[in-house]
Amino acid sequence: MTEMISEDDFPMIEVKKMNETEVRLFALLFNLLKEPKGISFQRFRKIMPRYYHNEDIDSDRKKLYRDLGQLKSMGFNIKVANFGFQSEDHFPYYLEKESLESVLKFSKEELEFLSYKLCEVENQDNEVLLSLSQKLFSKNLDLYPKGIKINKRKKESDTNEDSDLLKIIQSIKDKRALVIRYGKDGKERIIEPYRLIRKNSEDFYLLAYDRTRKNLRRFILPRIEVKKDLREDFISNKKISDRDTNFHPLGFDVHDEERLQFSVANHYIDSLETFLNGYQYSLEENTFTILTTNRSALFPFFTKYPDALQISSENPFSAYFQNHIKQILETYKSVA
Secondary structure, three states: OOOOOOHHHOOOOOOOOOOHHHHHHHHHHHHHHHOOOOEEHHHHHHHOOOOOOOOOHHHHHHHHHHHHHHHHHOOOOEEEOOOOOOOHHHOEEEEOOOOHHHOOOOOHHHHHHHHHHHHHOOOOOHHHHHHHHHHHOOOOHHHOOOOOOOOOOOOHHHHHHHHHHHHHHHHHHHOEEEEEEOOOOOOEEEEEEEEEEEEOOOEEEEEEEEOOOOEEEEEEHHHOEEEEEEEEEOOOOOOOOHHHHOOOHHHOOOOOOEEEEEEEOHHHHHHHHHHOOOOOOEEEOOEEEEEEOOHHHHHHHHHHOOOOEOOOOOOHHHHHHHHHHHHHHHHHHHHO
């Protein structure tokens, strides 16, 4: 005789109406799933005004941090992308989807065994060992082998670079000229160092007056070889402008300065603002206005996102971009 199955065998989960916080978290998660490239804080304020549109922007910012933290505690891997010196409000938050098959997992015993083996290695390559240790013990620092000492050996080239950097910094302080060797030709030149500039997170440049070329120039710091400190005062008296320290290609001198206006699709506004980071522009609704001496610097963005630009026959920039695309097509045809 078949036993009868009752409702008691499958207890139902009581359905409750979601409260305001749960609705907000669900909407937040849904938007993150919908936008795999990420959404910035400012973008959240636009698409979720019901929850993040307080007059006090700091209050909204803290509220979003709390909500993202709550989603993280539920197991959602939410991260934030970093783009150089851009304001944190424009960093896109995104939901990272990890593949379980691609994640290495070690037991406590395995990690302890590896730690002892690392300690036993002779004639070890310290840089490789450091990298390996950081990966293996990133989440298990209590198992990090205490016997390992990472002593990175300085190469002779590293020592020379440190010495050159100290001389450059001192010359900036004292306002004294330097003789340097720079570039493929290896020719010596006399420069008057004004300022060190960092671009992105790792690229360093020196802004200096080149006495031979009689203008301010940017030098890639690691390529500078200091030959001599002249102990001579500066003969130039330059005032550093924002343009001198701006490395965005829109500021390169390719043609006379012109005013460009163009409209983009709403969902590409954040991406274009990220692309323009560090360069002055104005934005009204979805229309950008830019003063530039190198309009072609915008072409790579719209080539990558062809749906972003709203083409208009009355807009000169549309004609410039369409002509650029035609030239690319003609080039490909000639190659084929």
